[in-house]
Amino acid sequence: IRDRYMGIQARFINMTHKLYSTRYGSRQNKILILARYANVEVEHVIFTKLEDFKTPEFFQKNPNGKIPVLETPQGFLFESQAIARYLARQANLYGHSVYEQAQVDQWLDWDTTELSPPLGTLVYDTFGRITVDQEQFSQAWNRVRGQSLFQTKIQN
Numbered sequence: 520i521r522d523r524y525m526g527i528q529a530r531f532i533n534m535t536h537k538l539y540s541t542r543y544g545s546r547q548n549k550i551l552i553l554a555r556y557a558n559v560e561v562e563h564v565i566f567t568k569l570e571d572f573k574t575p576e577f578f579q580k581n582p583n584g585k586i587p588v589l590e591t592p593q594g595f596l597f598e599s600q601a602i603a604r605y606l607a608r609q610a611n612l613y614g615h616s617v618y619e620q621a622q623v624d625q626w627l628d629w630d631t632t633e634l635s636p637p638l639g640t641l642v643y644d645t646f647g648r649i650t651v652d653q654e655q656f657s658q659a660w661n662r663v664r665g666q667s668l669f670q671t672k673i674q675n
Contacts, residue, residue, distance in 0.1 A: 536561045538602075539572065539580065540587035545635055545642070546599035547587045553603055557610030561589075600627050637662035 536554070538561050540547035547563075554561040566572050572586050581588045581597040588595055589602045596602050607613040607623065614620040637659035643649040644656060651659070 535590075535592060537564050537590040538562070538587055539564045539566065539577075539590070541566055543646075545639060549599055549630075550587060550589065550602050550606065553606050553612075557606055557612055559606060559610060600631060603627060634663065634666050637666075 536559065538547060538550055538554075540550075540563070542565050551561065551563065566586065571577070572581075573584050577588075578584050580590070580595045583597065585597065587599055587602065588597045589605070591605070596605055604613065604624075604627070614623050640649075640651055640655065640659035641663060644651045644659075
């Protein structure tokens with residue numbers, strides 16, 4: 520099984536991939552972490568200004584004009600969860616049965632709905648991208664803390 524897995528990985532590593540995004544953010548970090556874990560080389564094309572991804576050329580990559588976007592040999596993919604699923608499937612990390620794939624999906628969806636929103640509030644406020652009042656910050660902190668305790672509980 521390991522030889523088969525490594526063979527799949529080796530073929531996948533030789534493909535050209537480019538990730539278009541900003542330097543920082545949970546969505547592109549999720550993709551970059553998964554790519555590294557899957558041993559997939561991804562060139563990170565960093566946009567520093569909003570205008571960089573609001574051009575006619577970029578709208579051909581993503582008609583929504585949003586990032587992240589992954590350029591693959593087959594074409595362009597947008598939406599971080601779709602990109603994560605693509606990388607996981609290509610590297611044979613997505614589960615071997617429909618049930619296992621659903622388990623991966625449930626945790627990706629959990630991240631989107633339960634963890635990323637409050638974590639984004641904390642990170643963006645900390646780095647000055649948005650300003651939230653103390654009550655909003657405390658609510659976000661308690662949600663993240665609660666999710667961390669939940670994860671610890673299910674892992675034990």
